[in-house]
Amino acid sequence: MMLFGFPITGETVAFFMLALIIITSGVFLMTLRNVMHMALALGGVFLGVAGIFVILGADFVGVVQVMIYAGAITILMVFSLMLTHSGNKAEEGPEVGAVRGIATFVGVAIVVGAILLVIRHTSWPVSPTAMQPYHQSTVLLIADALFHTYTIQFELVSAILTTALVGAVIIARKEEQ
């Protein structure tokens, strides 16, 4: 039994289910008009990507994805959608015209099609140990890489986060008269 050229295992079935969830949520996100439905679709995309990370053996990144994207960013987006709209509609003005919409769709389809063609026709190196690449917990490996190899980058990221936090507070603050 084969599924799109891959043997049916639990991993394959899980991958195709998650891919279906991600793509349908993304298409719904682009077509729905109701704010709450859009937030639900956004959560679907982020949770699906977290599942993909877990399939790829990156459990720590998957948990971080759930916490930051599905938790924080989705809620932030919902809050700002509700703050900036009186009604329940996400779109107030008209969309882009039909001609521009179709032209953009065709252009994006060509780009994605070209990428898919290249992916299909490139011979990727196959790892003999791809099923079980990490011999210890990924948390240990990530901690080792972060605090030994990438220490400077790690500190720079914390500086960026502090700057962004202060900057966001200052920009969003109400100006005194």
Next chain:
Amino acid sequence: MALQPFLALGAILFGIGLFGALTKRNLIIVLISIEMMLNAANINLVAFSHFALKPNIDGQVYALFNIAIAAAEVAVGLAILLSFFRARSSSDVRDVNLMKW
């Protein structure tokens, strides 16, 4: 599983995000689309880290950095959006033309 399905999923997610960022008129929806494109890049990073000839953890570390930068970007973007909404009471991309030459 092979590497190709993950790359294909990343490409399709990137395409959906690109379409949204180019056609939507609402600033928040454009930000959401950009987040989806960043997520597609993260899928590729983690997939390459998993399927490389000599699997290593670097791709996952890059993905974590990417997530941190994306969170900072969303915070600043939404702050600019709220400030803009207070000034013009609109969240339409066509109204963001104060600094347009």
